[in-house]
Amino acid sequence: MLFATADLRAAAKSPADLIPLPAPQREGGMPLMEALSKRQSIREYSSKTIPDPVLSNLLWAAWGYNRPDQKKRTAPSSNNKQEFSLYLAKGDGLFLYDAEMHALRKISDQDIRKETGKQPFVAKAPLNLIMVADTRQQSSLTSSYANAGFISENIYLVCASEGLGTVVRGWFDAGQLHTIMGLSPDQQIILCQTIGYPK
Numbered sequence: 001m002l003f004a005t006a007d008l009r010a011a012a013k014s015p016a017d018l019i020p021l022p023a024p025q026r027e028g029g030m031p032l033m034e035a036l037s038k039r040q041s042i043r044e045y046s047s048k049t050i051p052d053p054v055l056s057n058l059l060w061a062a063w064g065y066n067r068p069d070q071k072k073r074t075a076p077s078s079n080n081k082q083e084f085s086l087y088l089a090k091g092d093g094l095f096l097y098d099a100e101m102h103a104l105r106k107i108s109d110q111d112i113r114k115e116t117g118k119q120p121f122v123a124k125a126p127l128n129l130i131m132v133a134d135t136r137q138q139s140s141l142t143s144s145y146a147n148a149g150f151i152s153e154n155i156y157l158v159c160a161s162e163g164l165g166t167v168v169r170g171w172f173d174a175g176q177l178h179t180i181m182g183l184s185p186d187q188q189i190i191l192c193q194t195i196g197y198p199k
């Protein structure tokens with residue numbers, strides 16, 4: 001295990017570890033119908049890192065606040081439970097997306113990319129997102145799987161628009177990843193999604 005759960009929670013709250021992202025670009029991008037035409041799953045990635053402005057657009061599109069005055073997001077959630085936390089497994093560590101601050105919080109220096117899936121490309125792709133549901137906020141797993149699908153499709157579309165490749169993944173060892181991330185028993189990993197530039 002990387003760290004105890006209490007340490008993880010403390011790490012996630014530490015202001016010292018807050019890494020601000022540039023403001024997302026809330027206009028423009030590829031026309032929607034063109035992005036839908038290009039949407040596809042990619043399983044071969046180059047090692048090129050994702051620039052911060054692109055990462056900012058990606059995370060905001062995935063699970064950012066599009067109506068911050070109402071605390072509402074780019075993806076719907078059943079009964080507006082908003083039970084998801086988005087974790088980022090990158091080469092330089094494990095991070096948590098803080099949508100309110102539109103920033104990353106560093107959780108650990110460890111590279112856990114290879115633990116996010118059973119397919120070899122996950123270990124080297126620049127980014128694997130891990131969608132984690134809090135079962136105290138949302139008790140219906142069926143709803144959480146549906147809600148994760150909306151986040152995933154937002155990611156697919158912004159990847160098409162930004163020239164990135166992506167694939168959503170259900171094939172991972174959930175128990176092992178849960179332990180490695182130091183998640184609490186109330187947290188459940190629903191899906192992972194690899195993102196990077198296609199090879």
Ligand SMILES: Cc1cc2nc3c(=O)[nH]c(=O)nc-3n(C[C@H](O)[C@H](O)[C@H](O)COP(=O)(O)O)c2cc1C
Pocket residue numbers: 039040041042043119167168169170171172
């Ligand atoms: C819930 C779900 C889980 C998936 N899990 C995996 C996976 O573990 N590994 C993988 O390579 N693709 C996975 N996929 C991607 C599908 O294989 C892919 O969407 C399908 O082959 C159609 O290809 P397309 O996305 O290019 O249209 C998953 C898709 C969904 C919706």
